[in-house]
Amino acid sequence: MNHSIHSADRATHLKVVVVALVAGILVAGFGIAARTNVDYSQTAQSTHVIKAGKPVVVTSSATSEIR
Numbered sequence: 001m002n003h004s005i006h007s008a009d010r011a012t013h014l015k016v017v018v019v020a021l022v023a024g025i026l027v028a029g030f031g032i033a034a035r036t037n038v039d040y041s042q043t044a045q046s047t048h049v050i051k052a053g054k055p056v057v058v059t060s061s062a063t064s065e066i067r
Contacts, residue, residue: 005016 005013008016
């Protein structure tokens with residue numbers, strides 16, 4: 001077994017490429033499968049408008065002074 005990619009033969013390089021390709025396909029497939037339950041009724045034209053509320057003033061008297 002080769003422990004260095006520099007001294008590996010052609011078959012070992014091919015195995016690494018195949019394993020990486022299969023792993024990439026599995027990750028992409030999982031990502032696509034995770035997005036299948038998206039609600040397609042929410043398009044750019046039907047987004048909800050969120051209006052800002054009343055302004056809030058935050059004060060604190062526990063500030064420290066540096067002299």
